[in-house]
Amino acid sequence: MKLYVIIPLWALLTFTQQASALEICACELNISEKAFPHEKLRIVETNVSDCNSNITPQKTVELESLLLGLEHRLSQLNKDVLILEKEDDGELYGVLSLYVIENEMTEIKQLIDKLNSTMQKHQILTANATKQLENLKTEMQELEKFDTMQVIKGQQAIAALKVDLRKCSEKLNTTVAPTEPPQGYPYTDLDLATDESGVWVVYTTTQDFGNLVLSKLEEGEPPTLRRTWRTSVYKRAVTNTFMACGVLYATRYINREVEEIFYSFNTVTGQEKFNIGIFMNKMSPNIQSLNYSPVDQMLHAYCDSNMVSYKVLFG
Structure with a gap:
């Protein structure tokens, strides 16, 4: 009597698949591009x-x-x-x-x-x-050279197109400038002052209703007013101004013998003071100009063709 082993077809297929899985498959990868130098x-x-x-x-x-x-x-x-x-x-x-x-x-x-x-x-x-x-x-x-997809060149081309479009738009939107400045911005009564930090311009405009305006002067053709500070002191109430250490000082007439430094504006803090209360004795009734010299820390006053110098003490 013979013994026969009956193997189902699905088992035979499984065995065949398992045998194939045991085989090792290898491939070689060649990269022609260089590694990016991060x-x-x-x-x-x-x-x-x-x-x-x-x-x-x-x-x-x-x-x-x-x-x-x-x-x-x-x-x-x-x-x-x-x-x-x-x-x-x-x-x-x-x-x-x-x-x-x-x-x-x-x-x-x-x-x-x-x-x-x-x-x-x-x-x-x-x-x-x-x-x-x-x-x-x-x-x-x-x-x-590592930009193989030409991304950078594409961005440069787009940037150049944007510049051309902006120039074209500016030409289309150009309007004729007025031959005269608009009424209500012209500067009046410009005075120059210097201190350790440079040249300043003290003036007023009709837009500021006659109050003092202080600007830093920047070199150019013509020179331009750069950073600007607006004050709340009326210019016609002031006889003279001068700059010292970035602070604007203003004086007023008391009488023929006395002038008062009554006001200050700090360009760093923006703080205004109306109660300085420093009195100066004058040689002449009128002071034409005041100029602070950082070399000797003296305030030089020109009074009716005379010159008087005051020693300045900073607290």
Whole structure:
């Protein structure tokens, strides 16, 4: 009697599949593209950040302020020398004028020294920045080689198209500028003042209803008024103004012998004070101008062709 083993068909199929799974399949992968240099890109980004932090608009403003201050002081020195040449009073006022001129020349020398030092720093900074930019340009051109899908070139083309569209839109929307300034913005009674930080302009406008307005002067063709502060003191109530350490001071007439510094405006804090209460004895009834000199910390007053100097003490 023979024994037969009957194997179902599904079992045979399962066995065959299991046997095939035991076979090992291997393939070779060849990548022709180079690995992207992420570390190099990080270094480039760091260099760009360092370059941006080294070159700031404040550095340019500092140099422009020094140039404007020097130009103003040279102009004032020329005026004072002309006055001295016309004086023939013997001794007193000629000596005072020479003292003022000496202080102005000292201040001019200090400005020139600071200007030379600042320009040397700027020249070094410009040379370093130029070299950095050339290196960055070369490195970015090398990194662009990894842009196989031309994404960067596409973005550059889109940016160029946006610039062209903006220029075209500006031409279409251009209107003829008025030949005369609009009524209600013209400046009136402009006065120049200088202190340690540069040149200031004190004025008023009809828009400000006659109140004092203070602006920092920026060099240009023509010069422009940059940052502006508006005060609440009426200009016609003020006889003179001067700047010291970024603070605007205003005086008023008390009588023929006394003038009062009654008002101040701090450009840093924006704080106004109407109760300064500093009184000055005058040699003449009228003070034509006041000028603070940071060199000797003296306030020089010009009264009816006479000059009086006051020592300034800061609390």
